[in-house]
Amino acid sequence: MTHAKRYAASTLTTFVEQLFEKAGADAEVAQVVTRVLLEGELLGHRTHGLNLVSRYIGGMLSGQVKASARMxxxxxxxxxxxxxxxxxxxxxxxxxxxxxxxxxxxxxxxxxxxxxxxxxxxxxxxxxxxxxxxxxxxxxxxxxxxxxGLVCAHGGIDPxxxxxxxxxxxxxxxxxxxxxVSMSTVTLGLVGQCRDAGSTLPHPVLMSNEGRLSDDPADFFTTPPGSILPLGGQAxxxxxxxxxxxxxxxxxxxxxxxxxxxxxxxxxxxxxxxxxxxxxxGLEAFTDESSFLSKLILASRPVDPGRPVRLPGQAGLKLREQALGEGVSLTQKVVDELNRTAGQLQLPALS
Amino acid sequence: MTHAKRYAASTLTTFVEQLFEKAGADAEVAQVVTRVLLEGELLGHRTHGLNLVSRYIGGMLSGQVKASARMxxxxxxxxxxxxxxxxxxxxxxxxxxxxxxxxxxxxxxxxxxxxxxxxxxxxxxxxxxxxxxxxxxxxxxxxxxxxxGLVCAHGGIDPxxxxxxxxxxxxxxxxxxxxxVSMSTVTLGLVGQCRDAGSTLPHPVLMSNEGRLSDDPADFFTTPPGSILPLGGQAxxxxxxxxxxxxxxxxxxxxxxxxxxxxxxxxxxxxxxxxxxxxxxGLEAFTDESSFLSKLILASRPVDPGRPVRLPGQAGLKLREQALGEGVSLTQKVVDELNRTAGQLQLPALS
CATH class of the missing domain: 3.30.1370.60 (Malate/L-lactate/L-sulpholactate dehydrogenase, NADPH binding domain)
Structure with a gap:
């Protein structure tokens, strides 16, 4: 992934809100949707961040996706x-x-x-x-x-x-x-990524349409399709x-x-x-308890000394802080897509 | 496990309620606790059924466990x-x-x-x-x-x-x-059962106190203790x-x-x-949906033709129906424990 340059969160907010509004979204809808997608980007969920803007606006322009608060x-x-x-x-x-x-x-x-x-x-x-x-x-x-339908029942073959x-x-x-966290071992996103990269999955968590365990994305994208194992796997x-x-x-x-x-x-x-x-x-007793538990967890000796134990969300919040401080880095692909959408809507490109 | 004989659910209810009441429980508490423990037994949860009666009453008699609704x-x-x-x-x-x-x-x-x-x-x-x-x-x-503390953080060693x-x-x-379902791979109950039976666990879901994956219950019962892996295992x-x-x-x-x-x-x-x-x-739309999903699930082709796909709770509800029709079968061990408790409380044995 090529990282283009860094943008201030406020610049991205204004730019993306304008895209949504020009495409027909109510101002309120544009603001809320922009905030959520930017937040996904800030937390490091690059597959659920600003890459979705062009897809969402495409849906609006085709009429499938609505953007009126009243609806x-x-x-x-x-x-x-x-x-x-x-x-x-x-x-x-x-x-x-x-x-x-x-x-x-x-x-x-x-x-x-x-x-x-x-x-x-x-x-x-x-x-x-x-x-x-x-x-x-x-x-x-x-x-x-x-x-x-993507995930099989426990002990079942069909999605x-x-x-x-x-x-x-x-x-x-x-x-x-x-x-x-999803209640499946992996998501469709990962299966698709592995297929596109020509790689196998890190674990055999797919079920072929004949009931064979597999780590090959090709066994999922068949007719009839394969399925993804539920969280917990075969055991x-x-x-x-x-x-x-x-x-x-x-x-x-x-x-x-x-x-x-x-x-x-x-x-x-x-x-x-x-x-x-x-x-x-009470809130104080609650946060005392959640903070105490967090400390217990973070004090755990790690199995791999190079990988300290982390709390859910901790890595994402760190990325968020960095991005807010140093600017949000977008891949060239995402910038290109955003600018293509801007062009389509006769709006200036991201500067 | 030796199965003694079958008892009508109503016979067991009366017998167990009397035990709790004689041990000092309020009538309301005795009724509710008896109903829940019998229900666990009916659903086939033999480790969380009437085997708990003697343990609970032991706790009451020692003063650790209370049985007054007012408390x-x-x-x-x-x-x-x-x-x-x-x-x-x-x-x-x-x-x-x-x-x-x-x-x-x-x-x-x-x-x-x-x-x-x-x-x-x-x-x-x-x-x-x-x-x-x-x-x-x-x-x-x-x-x-x-x-x-029994279960480790993901990537951690300590419980x-x-x-x-x-x-x-x-x-x-x-x-x-x-x-x-528990959010760990297995429960303490299973680890204890395997230790008592001198067997290993069916899967390596224990973490030794040195951070080594293990299926040996002995690696859990150490000083300091080992831990159980969270649901999802290492992956x-x-x-x-x-x-x-x-x-x-x-x-x-x-x-x-x-x-x-x-x-x-x-x-x-x-x-x-x-x-x-x-x-x-609405309730109708809800049960239409839950019934539709149930049918989809039950129609799944099974990976093992001898083991059709089942819904959560289905096996237990079938056992429950059988037990209510044919009587509840208790192991001789549980009957002996119940009767020992009855004797202790100067009540007649289960007939």
């Missing part, structure tokens, strides 16, 4: 429980609104939950969490995509469901703990499989829109749950 | 969010009350949460869920034990936290999906590790009582979350 429909609301229908509005806007709604419930009564069906692509779940941990809230996001990530932000006295895959079913229930199940509806357009079901520790043992 | 203290209550201090009351009573409390919030406003600190041993999490799925609710239980299970009951149009343990931290936050973190307090008595932090699908896409 995000609130279907139900109990004050702490809500259901939204995204009608394929840009996913980062849908999920952010769901999190805001859940946080409102949490600060009022201790917990809030908001479910979104038919959100467009939602990017990197870890990118949503810090604004909530900064307020002393525990924030969780679950997601699945009922239009795709049935999606990697179904669980993400959470946990406040501590210092930096938050940010976790974002403990019943655990990842069970957790993935729970994620399906919390997302598409509560959404009332899922695999039974056989959607033919990519669209996420996502559920945000926010909890306010002040309604339980 | 379960409600510390906070927002209507949908609650914190209880168990003060080492029998765990199944604490967790059942937390679930009832969370279910009340869920049926009022869509979601409810109740956290318990210092519950005594809480048995098998799967045993709590069916009464809630029978009412069309999604019920989840998380737990950790801040007095014990830091507990297996931290996540359990959930998911209603469908038929039998519920019941999942109960994907960052996922189980991250989820375990989330469970710590949701249990001991919210409870305001955890590892920072260095408790010296075994005692669980447990969190119950209940969701009512009627506040989102």
């Amino acid at each position: 995000l429909e609130q279907v139900s609301d109990s004050g702490i429980s809500a259901l939204f229908d995204g009608h394929y509005v840009l996913g980062p806007y849908c999920v952010s609104r769901a999190l805001d709604c859940a946080a409102k419930g949490a600060t009022a009564q201790g917990i809030g939950i908001a479910v979104v069906r038919r959100a467009s692509h939602i990017g990197c779940l870890a990118a949503y969490l810090k604004p909530f941990t900064d307020r002393g809230l525990v924030a969780m996001v679950y997601s699945s995509d009922p239009s795709a 049935v469901y999606t990697p179904n990530p669980i993400a959470a932000g946990i406040p501590t006295r210092g930096e938050p703990i940010l976790l974002d 403990f895959g019943h655990k990842g499989f069970a957790l993935a079913i729970l994620v399906e229930a919390l997302t598409s199940g509560l959404a009332g829109h899922g695999r039974k509806d056989a959607p033919d357009q990519w669209g996420a079901s996502a559920t945000a749950v926010v909890i306010d520790p002040r309604f339980f043992g | 379960l203290e409600q510390v906070s209550d927002s209507g949908i969010s609650a914190l209880f201090d168990g003060h080492y009351v029998l765990g199944p009573y604490c967790v059942s009350r937390a679930l009832d409390c969370a279910a009340k919030g869920a049926t009022a406003q869509g979601i409810g949460i109740a956290v318990v600190r210092r519950a005594s041993h809480i048995g098998c999490l799967a045993a709590y869920l069916k009464p809630f799925t029978d009412r069309g609710l999604v019920a989840m239980v998380y737990s950790s034990d801040p007095s014990a 830091v936290y507990t297996p931290n299970p996540i359990a959930a009951g998911i209603p469908t149009r038929g039998e519920p999906i019941l999942l109960d 994907f343990g960052h996922k189980g590790f991250a989820l375990a931290i989330l469970v710590e936050a949701l249990t001991s973190g919210l409870a305001g009582h955890g590892r920072k307090d260095a408790p010296d008595q075994w005692g669980a932090s447990a969190t119950a979350v209940v969701i009512d699908p009627r506040f989102f896409g």
Whole structure:
């Protein structure tokens, strides 16, 4: 990867917001989506960062992806429980609104939950969490995509469901703990990357369409397709499989829109749950405990002396700090794509 | 294991309730604890079933374990969010009350949460869920034990936290999906069983106190002790590790009582979350989706033709149905222990 140059986060924000607005997004939607994608970039999730801008705008221009705040429909609301229908509005806007709604419930009564069906692509779940941990809230996001089947049941051959990530932000006295993990061994992204690079996967976590364990991406991209093993692999895959079913229930199940509806357009079901520790043992006791646990973990002797034990999110937060201090480095490929999109929209290139 | 004879569930219920009451439990506590332990037995969790009765009563008689409903203290209550201090009351009573409390919030406003600190041993999490799925609710239980460190951080050697299970009951149009999985590869129970049987573990999921991967239980029971690998093992343990931290936050973190307090008595932090699908896409849409997903899963071609794909909880629910129809078969060891406890309490033996 060639790194072009470094850009100030504020420069990128203005540039990307303008792209979204010129492509037809409401100002509010443009701001929120830009913030989430930039945050993914800052945390080092380069496959779920500003590389998505051109793809999202492409979807808007083709009419598949919507960008009007009004189109995000609130279907139900109990004050702490809500259901939204995204009608394929840009996913980062849908999920952010769901999190805001859940946080409102949490600060009022201790917990809030908001479910979104038919959100467009939602990017990197870890990118949503810090604004909530900064307020002393525990924030969780679950997601699945009922239009795709990629992962097999434990002991099964056929692909049935999606990697179904669980993400959470946990406040501590210092930096938050940010976790974002799929309930499959690997994601489709990695399988595709290995195929494109002509390499095998680091572990045999694919199942060929004949039920043979494989590390060869070619065994996934067949007709009928292969599948990805659940988290836990052959020995403990019943655990990842069970957790993935729970994620399906919390997302598409509560959404009332899922695999039974056989959607033919990519669209996420996502559920945000926010909890306010002040309604339980208190924020101070909470962060005392999360900080104490963090210290215990960081004090663990490492198996490999060259690789100290780290907390989930720690590496990403360090990259974020660096990027905010020294500027965000983008690959030439991403800069070229952004500038091509700018040209298409008759906007000036990134300077 | 020698199986003694079969007993009607009602006979066992009456017998065990009498034991708990004679040992000093309130009638309500005796009933709830008996129901949960019998349910664990019915679902085939023989290590978390009626074998625990004598242990629990032993704890009561020694004074460590409490059995008075009044001692379960409600510390906070927002209507949908609650914190209880168990003060080492029998765990199944604490967790059942937390679930009832969370279910009340869920049926009022869509979601409810109740956290318990210092519950005594809480048995098998799967045993709590069916009464809630029978009412069309999604019920989840998380737990950790801040007095014990057994599992290592990903990439670490030292034991830091507990297996931290996540359990959930998911209603469908038929039998519920019941999942109960730890965020570690294996539990302490299995490591102990293998040690007692003089066998190795089925997979190398232990870490010796020098950082060597092992399948030998002896490498765990050392001074200082070894540890158990997180779910995901060496390749994907960052996922189980991250989820375990989330469970710590949701249990001991919210409870305001955890590892920072260095408790010296075994005692669980447990969190119950209940969701009512009627506040989102509706119960019918929910069970349509969960039933559709179940069918997809069960229709998967099995890797091993002799082992059809099953849903989480399916095998246990089948055992439960058999036991309710044909009687509950107990091992002679459990019957002997129950009768020894009955004798100790000057009650007649199980007939």
